[in-house]
Amino acid sequence: MTPAARIAAAIGVLDQILAGAPAEQALLRWSRASRFAGSGDRAALRDLVFGALRRRDSLAALGGGLSGRGLMVGHAHQAGLPLDAIFTGEGHAPAPLTPQEAAPQAADPLPDDLPDWLRPDWHRALGAQADAVAQAMTDRAPVWLRVNLAQHDPAAVAEALAAEGIATQPAPDLPSALRVVSGDRLVARSACYRDGLVELQDLSPQRACARLPLAPGMRVLDYCAGGGGKALALAARQPDMKVAAHDVTPARMADLPARAGRAGLSIALQTRPRGPYDLVVADVPCSGSGTWRRTPDAKWRLTRARLDDLVAVQGRILEQAAVLVAPGGSLAYMTCSLLEAENGAQIDGFLAANPGFREGDRQTWTPLDGGDGFFIARLVRS
Structure with missing residues (x-):
C-alpha cells in the first residue's frame, strides 16, 4: 500500500x-x-x-x-x-x-487531548504534573520485558535478545526490567519469549511487584489475576512460595499454566480461593487511565457513570479480598489508573471502614517515570 x-x-x-x-x-x-x-x-x-x-x-x-x-x-x-x-x-x-x-x-x-468532563479530576489527582502527564499520554508507550529471575540473569537475557535483533536497556532502578529500544515487533516470535526467559510486562507493575515483601513459604494469591502476569512475577522473585491465581472469569487464565511451565514455575488456579493468605494482590478493574497510550480509544469511551460503577466494584473487591488475608498479612491493592477516586480515595475509605487494617505504604507512577500510570497501596492486617 x-x-x-x-x-x-x-x-x-x-x-x-x-x-x-x-x-x-x-x-x-x-x-x-x-x-x-x-x-x-x-x-x-x-x-x-x-x-x-x-x-x-x-x-x-x-x-x-x-x-x-x-x-x-x-x-x-x-x-x-x-x-x-x-x-x-x-x-x-x-x-x-x-x-x-x-x-x-x-x-x-x-x-490537551483529555475528555472535558474528566479534566478537573485529572488536575486534582496530578497537580503540577497534570499537563506534562497529559502530553506524555499522546506518545506511543514503550515496550518493557520482565526477565524471569527464577532461572535467568538479566544481562545474559539481554545478550540473547540482541542476538535475535531485539535491543534492550535495563531500567536504572530495576535491572530485571528491560526496555525494548529496537525490534519490538520481533519479541512475540523470539526464542527468548517462547522459552520463558522474558514476559511482556510494563515497567510500573514490575516495580509494584518488586516492592512487595516476600519470603520462603508464604501463601500468595493473585486475586484479580487476568492473564496472571503478577502471579508469575511474584513467583519468579521467590520460587519457594505457594502462589495461586484467581479471576472471576477463569477463561482469562487459560494460558497461565503453559506460561508458568515455560518459566519453570508453578501457579495453582483457583475458582474459589480460601484463605488465609500471607499476601493477597488485587489488581482491580479500573478506568485504565494510566494506560491510555496503549488503549487510546478507552480515554474517549470513559464516562462519569462508568467511572462511578468502577469505583463501586473496586470497593466490593477490596472487601472480598480483605477476608482472605491472614493476621499480619498484607493486601496489595493495585490499579493502572491515575485518578484519585480509584486510588487514594478508595484506600482512605477502606481504612476508615476497616480498623483491622493499617496502611503500609502507597506509590503512584506516571508515564513521566518511564512506564504506564500505576498505583499500589499495601494494607497490613493487624
Whole structure:
C-alpha cells in the first residue's frame, strides 16, 4: 500500500471508531476485508489510528473537524507530510483537500487531548504534573520485558535478545526490567519469549511487584489475576512460595499454566480461593487511565457513570479480598489508573471502614517515570 492508501484506510477505520466501534474491532474488520495488505501495512495502519486517537482533539483542531478525514488532515499538518502528494483523489488516495483543509486550523493553545468532563479530576489527582502527564499520554508507550529471575540473569537475557535483533536497556532502578529500544515487533516470535526467559510486562507493575515483601513459604494469591502476569512475577522473585491465581472469569487464565511451565514455575488456579493468605494482590478493574497510550480509544469511551460503577466494584473487591488475608498479612491493592477516586480515595475509605487494617505504604507512577500510570497501596492486617 502507498502512504496515501494507508491514510485513506485510516480515515475509514477512524470513522468507525468515532461512530462507537472499539478500535481493535474496527482494525480487525479492516484487516479481514483487506487480504491484500501485508504485515507492514497492518502495522502502519495501527500506528496511524492509535496515534490519531491519542491526539484526537488536537488533530481535529488542526484538521478542521472531528472525523476520520479531519484527524488524518491534522496528522499530515502536524507531521509535516506533503499534503498535495497524499490527498490527490487518484487510485486509493483520499480526495483532494479543500481550501479550508489546506491550511492548518490551529487553535492557540491546542486542546490537551483529555475528555472535558474528566479534566478537573485529572488536575486534582496530578497537580503540577497534570499537563506534562497529559502530553506524555499522546506518545506511543514503550515496550518493557520482565526477565524471569527464577532461572535467568538479566544481562545474559539481554545478550540473547540482541542476538535475535531485539535491543534492550535495563531500567536504572530495576535491572530485571528491560526496555525494548529496537525490534519490538520481533519479541512475540523470539526464542527468548517462547522459552520463558522474558514476559511482556510494563515497567510500573514490575516495580509494584518488586516492592512487595516476600519470603520462603508464604501463601500468595493473585486475586484479580487476568492473564496472571503478577502471579508469575511474584513467583519468579521467590520460587519457594505457594502462589495461586484467581479471576472471576477463569477463561482469562487459560494460558497461565503453559506460561508458568515455560518459566519453570508453578501457579495453582483457583475458582474459589480460601484463605488465609500471607499476601493477597488485587489488581482491580479500573478506568485504565494510566494506560491510555496503549488503549487510546478507552480515554474517549470513559464516562462519569462508568467511572462511578468502577469505583463501586473496586470497593466490593477490596472487601472480598480483605477476608482472605491472614493476621499480619498484607493486601496489595493495585490499579493502572491515575485518578484519585480509584486510588487514594478508595484506600482512605477502606481504612476508615476497616480498623483491622493499617496502611503500609502507597506509590503512584506516571508515564513521566518511564512506564504506564500505576498505583499500589499495601494494607497490613493487624
